[in-house]
Amino acid sequence: MTDSGNAVVLLSGGLDSATTAAVAQRDGFRVHALSVDYGQRHAVELDSARRVAADLALARHVVVRVDLRAVGGSALTDDIAVPKNEDPTAGGIPVTYVPARNTLLLSLALGFAEVVDAFDIFIGVNALDYSGYPDCRPEFIRAFEKLANVATKAGTTGGAFTIHAPLIDLSKAEILRLGSGLGVDYASTTSCYDPDPGGRACGECDSCQLRLRGFAEAGLKDPVAYARR
Amino acid sequence: MTDSGNAVVLLSGGLDSATTAAVAQRDGFRVHALSVDYGQRHAVELDSARRVAADLALARHVVVRVDLRAVGGSALTDDIAVPKNEDPTAGGIPVTYVPARNTLLLSLALGFAEVVDAFDIFIGVNALDYSGYPDCRPEFIRAFEKLANVATKAGTTGGAFTIHAPLIDLSKAEILRLGSGLGVDYASTTSCYDPDPGGRACGECDSCQLRLRGFAEAGLKDPVAYARR
Numbered sequence: 001m002t003d004s005g006n007a008v009v010l011l012s013g014g015l016d017s018a019t020t021a022a023v024a025q026r027d028g029f030r031v032h033a034l035s036v037d038y039g040q041r042h043a044v045e046l047d048s049a050r051r052v053a054a055d056l057a058l059a060r061h062v063v064v065r066v067d068l069r070a071v072g073g074s075a076l077t078d079d080i081a082v083p084k085n086e087d088p089t090a091g092g093i094p095v096t097y098v099p100a101r102n103t104l105l106l107s108l109a110l111g112f113a114e115v116v117d118a119f120d121i122f123i124g125v126n127a128l129d130y131s132g133y134p135d136c137r138p139e140f141i142r143a144f145e146k147l148a149n150v151a152t153k154a155g156t157t158g159g160a161f162t163i164h165a166p167l168i169d170l171s172k173a174e175i176l177r178l179g180s181g182l183g184v185d186y187a188s189t190t191s192c193y194d195p196d197p198g199g200r201a202c203g204e205c206d207s208c209q210l211r212l213r214g215f216a217e218a219g220l221k222d223p224v225a226y227a228r229r
Numbered sequence: 230m231t232d233s234g235n236a237v238v239l240l241s242g243g244l245d246s247a248t249t250a251a252v253a254q255r256d257g258f259r260v261h262a263l264s265v266d267y268g269q270r271h272a273v274e275l276d277s278a279r280r281v282a283a284d285l286a287l288a289r290h291v292v293v294r295v296d297l298r299a300v301g302g303s304a305l306t307d308d309i310a311v312p313k314n315e316d317p318t319a320g321g322i323p324v325t326y327v328p329a330r331n332t333l334l335l336s337l338a339l340g341f342a343e344v345v346d347a348f349d350i351f352i353g354v355n356a357l358d359y360s361g362y363p364d365c366r367p368e369f370i371r372a373f374e375k376l377a378n379v380a381t382k383a384g385t386t387g388g389a390f391t392i393h394a395p396l397i398d399l400s401k402a403e404i405l406r407l408g409s410g411l412g413v414d415y416a417s418t419t420s421c422y423d424p425d426p427g428g429r430a431c432g433e434c435d436s437c438q439l440r441l442r443g444f445a446e447a448g449l450k451d452p453v454a455y456a457r458r
Contacts, residue, residue: 107333
């Protein structure tokens with residue numbers, strides 16, 4: 001296997017980031033995973049990230065706490081109700097949008113990359129099933145890559161950062177087939193914005209709908225438990 | 230006075246950011262100040278930020294906690310000794326560099342700006358007395374501004390963000406004269422990387438040296454107490 005050196009992979013505990021971590025490993029990177037606890041409603045996501053890191057035997061997994069509640073502005077961190085049974089591809093930007101979230105996540109990944117001597121950062125954004133988030137688009141990824149190379153000690157002393165978004169053009173079904181081929185255990189992942197007290201997915205929020213549709217299209221069975229199916 | 234709308238100002242509690250907040254107010258902005266508690270060694274900085282926000286009667290002041298200790302990599306957050314009595318303009322990047330700090334600070338400011346409907350973000354970076362930090366340069370500010378406009382709901386639905394760095398070309402002496410003219414009380418600010426247990430500045434670290442030189446050049450007296458002078 002080729003040794004591509006160190007990479008930082010943003011690991012949320014969802015199926016996209018789990019697949020992304022597996023892709024980075026396939027490409028010969030030593031994976032330093034970074035999860036961000038940004039005041040999510042549920043610790044379920046972080047538990048999933050830990051399971052995925054263990055499943056894939058990643059080199060390292062760190063969790064950084066960022067308390068966004070002082071800033072507010074999203075159903076994922078505030079007390080706004082998570083929308084149910086809406087069409088997730090209907091257009092418009094949903095209330096589950098966290099202000100500047102991917103900018104913040106990549107900023108943290110960039111700092112971590114400097115510390116572990118990595119010039120490769122992986123993020124599992126996806127522009128096809130993207131639910132209308134502006135910071136999931138290719139132009140966002142390119143703009144951040146440019147920023148990284150003027151922002152840092154590493155980028156201004158000979159190195160060059162690459163922001164990898166290997167899922168950006170894939171459908172959920174394609175992502176699931178890719179990850180299944182790389183041995184990702186999707187039972188360890190969580191996608192739901194609003195799990196029940198037992199940690200079971202609701203099956204009704206945008207994220208659950210996209211996930212279930214993806215498994216159906218890929219001809220695969222979703223191994224996680226749902227509260228209402 | 231003109232009403233320029235809302236602005237987000239990054240407020241560290243140091244003299245540069247205090248001056249920047251006063252400039253934003255002079256320019257007619259309603260100032261929403263954001264301080265970041267990123268696991269600093271001392272809470273002195275945040276206390277200074279609160280005093281400055283009160284002095285200037287800013288519209289709002291929020292503190293976001295980001296625990297960077299899981300990532301590490303800097304004398305300001307780790308247990309690396311802060312260098313003393315070195316020439317702060319000698320070149321090279323000092324160990325007090327926090328990986329990707331200004332990228333992270335601006336990311337948080339960008340999210341806050343979206344929430345408070347601001348398109349103007351102020352940061353007190355300074356390229357002249359800049360101590361060798363790559364993320365204090367004009368090209369960094371321009372790259373972040375471009376990023377902001379592709380990263381956000383606000384930037385992609387008709388608005389345009391401006392990142393203001395009003396101090397970028399000023400010397401410390403010029404900054405102090407500017408702020409003094411706008412009524413900034415520098416007694417409320419803190420610059421020291423390594424204050425003593427009583428909160429007094431060391432007078433010897435890079436940041437103290439730049440500050441003291443600035444006051445001397447401006448012909449002003451520094452109102453803060455030093456441990457060793």
